[in-house]
Amino acid sequence: MxxxxxxxxxxxxxxxxxxxxxxxxxxxxxxxxxxxxxxxDQSVNDLPYRERWAHDRVVRSTHGVNCTGSCSWKVYVKDGLITWETQQTDYPSVGPDRPEYEPRGCPRGASFSWYTYSPTRIRYPHARGVLLTMYREARARLGDPVAAWAEITEDPRKRRRYQGARGRGGLVRVGWDEALEIAAAAHVHTIARYGPDRVAGFSPIPAMSMASHAVGARFMSLIGAPMLSFYDWYADLPIASPQVFGDQTDVPESADWWDASYLVLWGSNVPVTRTPDAHWMAEARYRGQKVVVVSPDYSDATKFADEWLHPHPGTDAAMAMAMGHVILTEFFVRRPVPYFTEYVKKFTDLPFLVSLVPGKDGELTPGPFVTAADLGLDTGTAEESRRWQPVLVDDRTGDPVAPDGTLGHRWDERSTGRWTLDLGDVDPRLSLLGDAAETAQVVLPRFDVEDGRVRRGVPVRRLDGLLVTTVFDLLLAQYGVRRDGLPGSWPTGYDDASQPCTPAWQEGITSVPAGRVTRIAREFAASAERTGGRAMIVMGAGTNH
Structure with a gap:
C-alpha cells in the first residue's frame, strides 16, 4: 500500500x-x-447569440398550421417578431400511474420561427412556366380565359407539355389576378365539359382556420363538386371519426395507447407524424405491451416494433381481410367469445336486418337495411323517423324490434331520452342460422379479379314480404367463413389460396407469410379476450392513400 x-x-x-x-x-x-x-488575446463575439435570445415578452401559443397536435408553446417576442420558442411545462398531472402529457412538442415546432421568416417561404402565387407561356399566348389570341384554357387542356400535345414539366421546377411568380383567372377558367371549363362532379376540392384543415375550411367547403358545395376530407391528404389520422361522428380527430386519444396490451400501428408512422404523442407508445412497451407495425417501408415506427409486417404497397387491405377471416372463424363461429358477441350486439350494426333483392339475372344481392317503416312497427315516433330506424330480431321473442339509439331517434322530439345505446330488455340475435332456418345464396363481389363474384349461402327469414338476413351473416359470407348447412363456394381452410380472404390467398397478394398473419390475428384477438378489449389499432394516413 x-x-x-x-x-x-x-x-x-x-x-x-x-x-x-x-x-x-x-x-x-x-x-x-x-x-x-x-x-x-482573443475575444468571442457572443452578441449575436444574445440578441437572438433577447425578447420583450413571452406569450402562449400553438402551431395550428397543418397540425392538430395543439402543443402549448412559450413564444418569445421582440419588437413584434418571434425570436424563439420553447415548450410550456405547466400541463396538469394525470396521476402517478401513467406518463405525463408534457413536454409536448416536436422539432418542427421548435424551429417554427425559422419557417415563419424564411426567405424561401412562398408568399405569392407561382405557375409552371411552360403553362403560363401557353396560357398568355392563347389568352391574347382568343380574348377569353375559358377558351384559352380549353385550347391548352384539350390539345394532347400542349397538355403533355405542361404535365410533363411537373416535378422539374420551372415555377415562376405570377400576379394574384392572373392566377385566380387561370383557376377560375379551369373550373368553368371542367364543369361545362365534364360536369361539376369532376372537380374535387380540398380545403385547409379546421384546426388551422375554421373560416378558411368553411369557405372552401361552401364553394365546393355551391358549384356541385365533391369535397375531399382533409384527412385524405394530411398527417396521420383516420377519416371515419370526423365523417361519421363529427369529431375533429381520432378516437380514442393517444393517452389510451398506454392502456393497450397489444398495439398495431397500421400505416401510421407515429414518431414522425404524432411526435408529441409517440412517447405513450414507446413507454407502454415497458408494461409488456406488444407492438406490431404494418408498413411496406422500414419507417421510423418500425424500430419500436416487436414484429414488422411489410405487405407490398397498396395491398394491406388483403392482409386485413385475412386477419378478419381468422378472427371471425376462431372467435365468433368455432368458439364464440361472450365478450366479443356482447360487444358487437351493442356497439355495431351486425345484428341489424338487411333485405336481399334480386338483380337483373334473378340472383340475390344485399339491399338496404330493413327499417321500422318497412315492417309497419310502431316505435312511438313520427313516420318519417321510422324510416331511419333499422330493425333487428330480439333473441328472447324472435320478433323484429327497432332498438333505441339509432339515427331515427336523433332528431325526433318524441325520442327524448332514447338517443342511447342502452338495449334494455332487448337481446339482439346476431345470426338467423338455426335448426329450421331457410337459406338462400347471395352474390358478393371479390375485387382481386376482373368482374369477380362469389356465391355463398346465408340464413334468411321472410318478414312482410321481405327476404332478410343479418349484417353478421353477410359479413361471414363476405369473409368466407364456412358454417354447416349453408350452400355456396367456401374455402376448404386457411391454406386455400383460391378463395378470397384466407391467409393463403393474401400471401399471394401481399407477400406476407400466411402463417404469420394467422398468428398475429390470433394474438390480437386473444389479447382482447383476456384483457377485456385492450387491443388497439392505430390507423394512419397510409390506409387512406
Whole structure:
C-alpha cells in the first residue's frame, strides 16, 4: 500500500511541475489548480447569440398550421417578431400511474420561427412556366380565359407539355389576378365539359382556420363538386371519426395507447407524424405491451416494433381481410367469445336486418337495411323517423324490434331520452342460422379479379314480404367463413389460396407469410379476450392513400 501511495504522489508532483513549466511557455492568468488559462488575446463575439435570445415578452401559443397536435408553446417576442420558442411545462398531472402529457412538442415546432421568416417561404402565387407561356399566348389570341384554357387542356400535345414539366421546377411568380383567372377558367371549363362532379376540392384543415375550411367547403358545395376530407391528404389520422361522428380527430386519444396490451400501428408512422404523442407508445412497451407495425417501408415506427409486417404497397387491405377471416372463424363461429358477441350486439350494426333483392339475372344481392317503416312497427315516433330506424330480431321473442339509439331517434322530439345505446330488455340475435332456418345464396363481389363474384349461402327469414338476413351473416359470407348447412363456394381452410380472404390467398397478394398473419390475428384477438378489449389499432394516413 505504501509503495502504491508513493507512486501516486510522484505522479501528482510530476504533473504539477509540468503545469508550472507551461507558465514559462505562455505567461497568462491561470486558475488556482493550474488546469485552465484565461486568454486575453482573443475575444468571442457572443452578441449575436444574445440578441437572438433577447425578447420583450413571452406569450402562449400553438402551431395550428397543418397540425392538430395543439402543443402549448412559450413564444418569445421582440419588437413584434418571434425570436424563439420553447415548450410550456405547466400541463396538469394525470396521476402517478401513467406518463405525463408534457413536454409536448416536436422539432418542427421548435424551429417554427425559422419557417415563419424564411426567405424561401412562398408568399405569392407561382405557375409552371411552360403553362403560363401557353396560357398568355392563347389568352391574347382568343380574348377569353375559358377558351384559352380549353385550347391548352384539350390539345394532347400542349397538355403533355405542361404535365410533363411537373416535378422539374420551372415555377415562376405570377400576379394574384392572373392566377385566380387561370383557376377560375379551369373550373368553368371542367364543369361545362365534364360536369361539376369532376372537380374535387380540398380545403385547409379546421384546426388551422375554421373560416378558411368553411369557405372552401361552401364553394365546393355551391358549384356541385365533391369535397375531399382533409384527412385524405394530411398527417396521420383516420377519416371515419370526423365523417361519421363529427369529431375533429381520432378516437380514442393517444393517452389510451398506454392502456393497450397489444398495439398495431397500421400505416401510421407515429414518431414522425404524432411526435408529441409517440412517447405513450414507446413507454407502454415497458408494461409488456406488444407492438406490431404494418408498413411496406422500414419507417421510423418500425424500430419500436416487436414484429414488422411489410405487405407490398397498396395491398394491406388483403392482409386485413385475412386477419378478419381468422378472427371471425376462431372467435365468433368455432368458439364464440361472450365478450366479443356482447360487444358487437351493442356497439355495431351486425345484428341489424338487411333485405336481399334480386338483380337483373334473378340472383340475390344485399339491399338496404330493413327499417321500422318497412315492417309497419310502431316505435312511438313520427313516420318519417321510422324510416331511419333499422330493425333487428330480439333473441328472447324472435320478433323484429327497432332498438333505441339509432339515427331515427336523433332528431325526433318524441325520442327524448332514447338517443342511447342502452338495449334494455332487448337481446339482439346476431345470426338467423338455426335448426329450421331457410337459406338462400347471395352474390358478393371479390375485387382481386376482373368482374369477380362469389356465391355463398346465408340464413334468411321472410318478414312482410321481405327476404332478410343479418349484417353478421353477410359479413361471414363476405369473409368466407364456412358454417354447416349453408350452400355456396367456401374455402376448404386457411391454406386455400383460391378463395378470397384466407391467409393463403393474401400471401399471394401481399407477400406476407400466411402463417404469420394467422398468428398475429390470433394474438390480437386473444389479447382482447383476456384483457377485456385492450387491443388497439392505430390507423394512419397510409390506409387512406
Amino acid at each position: 505504501a509503495t502504491r501511495m508513493g507512486r501516486r504522489e510522484w505522479e501528482r508532483v510530476a504533473a504539477e511541475r509540468l503545469l508550472k513549466a507551461g507558465r514559462f511557455l505562455r505567461r497568462t492568468e491561470t486558475t488556482a489548480d493550474l488546469r485552465a488559462v484565461y486568454r486575453a
